[in-house]
Amino acid sequence: MAGLARSIVAAALLLCMTTLGFAADRVVIVLDASGSMWAQIDGKPKLEIARESLRTVLQSVPADKEIGFMAYGHREKGSCEDIELIVPPQAGSAGAVSTAADSLKFLGKTPLTSAVRQAAEALKYTEDKATVILITDGLETCKGDPCALGKELRAAGVDFTVNVVGFGLTADEGKQVACLADNTGGKYIQASDEKALQDALVETIAAAPAPAPEPAPAPQPVAAPEKPEFNFMPAVVLADGGDPVTDGNSWEIFKAKSDGTRGDYVATEYGAYKGSLEPGDYAVVARHGEARTEQKITVEAGQVYKPLFVLDAGTLIIHPRPSEGADVADGAAVVIAFPGVEMPATYYGDTKVVLPAGDQKVTVRIGQGEVTETIPLTAGKVVDKDIVVGVGRVVANAHYIAGGDKADGSGIGFKVFKAKKKIDGTRQEVAYAYGPDSKFDLPPDDYVLTATVDLAVVEQPFSVKAGEHQDLKIAINAGVLAITAPGASKIEIFDAKKDVNGNRKSLGYAYDEKYQAALPAGDYAVVSEKSDNSSKEGTVTIKAGERSELTVQ
Structure with missing residues (x-):
């Protein structure tokens, strides 16, 4: 539906x-x-x-x-x-x-x-x-x-x-x-x-154009022979001998140039079309879905034309599924590279489309999963096919501590990497998302998920099987620090521990009088700077799953 x-x-x-x-x-x-x-x-x-x-x-x-x-x-x-x-x-x-x-x-x-x-x-x-x-x-x-x-x-x-x-x-x-x-x-x-x-x-x-001016009234003609109500009644079929298509198809009508190619645009009509064309040469394009064919038509006064257009096309129906027996994935991308067109067409979810007869290269993508099949399509026939991508669904959330509150804010991000490292020691990034309840559709494999909440970052390995759903609840072992520094132009958070040279690692900063961020459990130093280059410092201990408030003045 x-x-x-x-x-x-x-x-x-x-x-x-x-x-x-x-x-x-x-x-x-x-x-x-x-x-x-x-x-x-x-x-x-x-x-x-x-x-x-x-x-x-x-x-x-x-x-x-x-x-x-x-x-x-x-x-x-x-x-x-x-x-x-x-x-x-x-x-x-x-x-x-x-x-x-x-x-x-x-x-x-x-x-x-x-x-x-x-x-x-x-x-x-x-x-x-x-x-x-x-x-x-x-x-x-x-x-x-x-x-x-x-x-x-x-x-x-x-x-x-x-x-x-x-x-x-x-x-x-x-x-x-x-x-x-x-x-x-x-x-x-x-x-x-x-x-x-x-x-x-x-x-x-698509905004409405200004209405054309009313034409000047034509002089009353001398009595002329009665002409038919319609002089152009084309029909289109998918294949020779097939029933005429009367729904979902379109007709594009152009004036024809001397070499038979398209000239000025005349009209676009739909379905079982009956119309009246002025005498002259026309290029008429019949379309249904991605299939089309074109004919040159010469209209003479007093004549009725009923040309037949044969699309040489069939109907392809694709049901993209994440796994065997699963429901159709409405967000799945269905990319079809059909004969005669350089750029493939992309559809989403259940897909029904009329295509030129021939081999159809169909690629279905669900999340990071992708599968490609070549499907032969015969003119006048219908191919109805499930394509199973084979992915599992992962929903990721970050929690300050195991079993504790779920992180819910703008500073939440997740990245998925292949678990196996490359020769240089890095991992291939597969996907990313922001916010709580981030969803990933992934092919079966071993992965590592990096969860970031403000200044806290944690990795967690996991594996995916096709058709399985899993909720990843990542404990980041962090708390929230809320800093107030009246009159400050900048607030900066440092690791409390100094390195061998006496320097402290800067973890984050804000150009404001207030700064709130999630931090891993531990000890920190907070420095507030004013516009006159004076500064104040405070220290704080963050406990996982708890909120700490610090005023530096």
Whole structure:
């Protein structure tokens, strides 16, 4: 049923794309790739919802529209400079944008003001009409002023607009970024779940064009022969002799050039289409799923045309499962490299798609597990197949002590490494995640999990078997230290023990009057510095599973 629901949503979005048209000739989509995008909505990470929604909307963007793609926070965890124009604005880039979004890591900060400025500059907003679409689940964290930027760009630009989609923001948070849209004459849209995000992307990436002016009334013609209601009624089949396809298919109609290639775009229609075309030469493309075929049609006045289009295609149904007998994994990526196309298509969860006949290379990824099969597909036939990846599910949590409180905060991170060391003594990193209840789908093997809570770091080995679920509860043997230093410009924590040269190891610091962090049990020195270079020092003993408070003044 999840696959059917996605198909219905995708069909609705494609219809919206056709009805409304593309918002601007040149667009840069800016995607928030900060670490907060790992948060879940209805059990699904926001980053996966964003990727899937983008892919669905972009599938029907006309090839001549220029789209660019920019992300921030996807390469460095704490950098305000981590902004990258991954796909420059260019025609035919919708597939490249989807692929780029699929490959992003989500881990950094939120320099959204600088990102929007760079996107505007990439569009040459002072020279041409341009639109930036910002998709963010957080507020500015790099001291930028989005409200002021909006006014600046509007004043300097040529018909420049920013549309902002606040994904999972509260109403109060939304007000802090809505001004960026308001000050450029754009839209701010609040999106609280997957459907709302998809609707928002349709409204911003596919906005209604201005209505065409009413044509001047034509002179009344002299009585002419009555013409048929419809003169063009095409039919499409998957294979010779098959039943006509009347649902889920589309027709793209173009004027034909003298060499038979496509000229000006005329219309896109769906299903069992009946229409009337003016006399002339046309190039007509029939599509169903990933299969397509094209014919040149010459229409003459008074004639009726019923051409048959044969797709030479079959239907492939894939059920991705983490292990034998397990439920279908809705978040599984199903990548299909079908004949005649260089860039594979990616679907998620239960997948049903029409493909050109031939050998289909199907790769299913669930977490860090991956399996590839080659499946022969015959025209007019249906192949319904389970693909089992063979992974186990691990849910990781850090506890201050065994059986004690679970760590629950922003400073929690987990990394998974292969247990076997490489020849240089290092281990291969397999996956990472942030926050409590971090989930990993892993192939059978021996691993080491590194759990980090602020300044406390612990390793724990574990093994994975296909189909097994295990909860890893890692005891970090740590407590929490809360420091208050009135008037301080910097607080720094040191190991109390000095090395042979009399130096102490610095463990962490904050430029503030207050600092709270988890620390391994032990003795520590805390130094507070003021702006006049004076300093004070205090000592503290941290006990595992307990909270300690220290005032340095």
